[in-house]
Amino acid sequence: MKFFLDTANIEEIEELIPTGFVDGVTTNPSLIAKNGDDMAKTIKSICSIVSGPVSAEVTATDYETMLKEGEYLASFAKNVAVKVPLTFNGLKACKALREKNIMVNVTLCFSEAQALLAAKAGATFISPFVGRLDDIGEKGTDLIKNIVVMYKNYNFKTEVLVASVRSVEHLIESSLMGADVATLPPKVIHELYNHPLTDKGLKAFLDDWSKTGQSILPK
Numbered sequence: 001m002k003f004f005l006d007t008a009n010i011e012e013i014e015e016l017i018p019t020g021f022v023d024g025v026t027t028n029p030s031l032i033a034k035n036g037d038d039m040a041k042t043i044k045s046i047c048s049i050v051s052g053p054v055s056a057e058v059t060a061t062d063y064e065t066m067l068k069e070g071e072y073l074a075s076f077a078k079n080v081a082v083k084v085p086l087t088f089n090g091l092k093a094c095k096a097l098r099e100k101n102i103m104v105n106v107t108l109c110f111s112e113a114q115a116l117l118a119a120k121a122g123a124t125f126i127s128p129f130v131g132r133l134d135d136i137g138e139k140g141t142d143l144i145k146n147i148v149v150m151y152k153n154y155n156f157k158t159e160v161l162v163a164s165v166r167s168v169e170h171l172i173e174s175s176l177m178g179a180d181v182a183t184l185p186p187k188v189i190h191e192l193y194n195h196p197l198t199d200k201g202l203k204a205f206l207d208d209w210s211k212t213g214q215s216i217l218p219k
Contacts, residue, residue, distance in 0.1 A: 001175045004053070004161065004183040008035040008042050012186045013049060024052030026105070026127075026163070026183040028083065029059055040076065047077035053124075055105045057083035058093070066093040074102045081105045081124060086114045091121045098122035105161065115147045119156040125181065130174070131164035140164070141173040148178045168192060 002023035005013055008031040016022050025046050032039050043056045056076070058069040070082040070093055081103035084090040094104045098121070105125040106118040110133060118126045128147060130140025147160050159180035165171055168191050171182050 001179060002052070002181040003189070004055070004181055005189070006031070006163075006165075006183040006185045008032050008037075008046070009186075010042075010045055010049075013046060016186065016189060017049065021189055022050060022052070023181070024054060024079075024081075025050050026055040026083070026161075028055075028057045028107070043073065043080065044076050047079055050079070052079065053081040053103055053105075054079055055081045055083045055107075055125075057107065058085075061085075061087070061089060063089040063092050066090065067096055070097045070102065070104075071100070074100075079103075083107050083127075086110075086118060091117055094118065094121040094123050098124070107163065110143070112143065112146050112150060115143075116150060119151060119154075119158040123158045125159050125161040127161045127163040127183070129164035130162060130170050131166040133164075134166070141170060141177065144174045144179050145177045152178075 003021050004024040004026045005016060005022050006026050007013060008027045013022065013025060032042055035042060047054050056073040058066050060066045060069050066084060066089060073082050074080050082097055083105040084093050085108050086106050094106055097104050103124040105127055106123040107127040109115055109126050109128040115126050128143050130144060133140035133143060144160060144162055151158060161181040161183060162174040162179045163183050165182055165184050165188055174182055
């Protein structure tokens with residue numbers, strides 16, 4: 001499973017790149033606004049330090065302007081994936097952008113029917129929002145399971161990108177179902193390696209080692 005970091009904060013991205021955990025980055029208008037910097041500058045900066053796909057979202061809702069915004073965003077760098085909403089106009093823009101060999105991330109997916117349409121429009125990525133489905137009493141990861149099966153049935157090339165990940169459980173369930181990508185806030189990334197038994201075991205090893213008075217590195 002690939003990990004896309006869900007942030008527009010350059011410092012957070014730079015901190016995690018050396019770990020090998022960052023296969024790409026996803027941004028959206030809310031994250032750009034939270035970061036408080038110029039949109040174009042932010043996307044270009046992220047693309048310069050991340051080799052994988054970097055999602056940059058259009059803000060228009062009509063087809064013609066979506067297409068113009070998508071082409072403009074894609075001009076920033078070769079690894080930009082234009083993010084469009086799962087609307088009729090968004091799907092039209094997806095098809096047109098894909099015909100220009102521009103990567104497209106179709107976002108705000110909440111149903112299997114929507115995911116099917118995105119794949120038929122040629123989407124590079126489909127982004128189902130598991131956390132927001134949980135918020136309304138549905139089990140978000142059930143949607144992931146169904147989309148994975150659907151895409152395999154027809155050999156669609158669209159990758160399932162799990163979005164709105166709120167917990168480690170969301171990630172693990174989705175990975176077991178065969179999702180291709182998860183976009184994760186830095187907070188969730190840092191939760192993945194934490195376990196009380198790891199901390200307990202490490203303390204015991206270090207306590208025992210300190211009693212020997214030895215040092216691994218020569219003095």
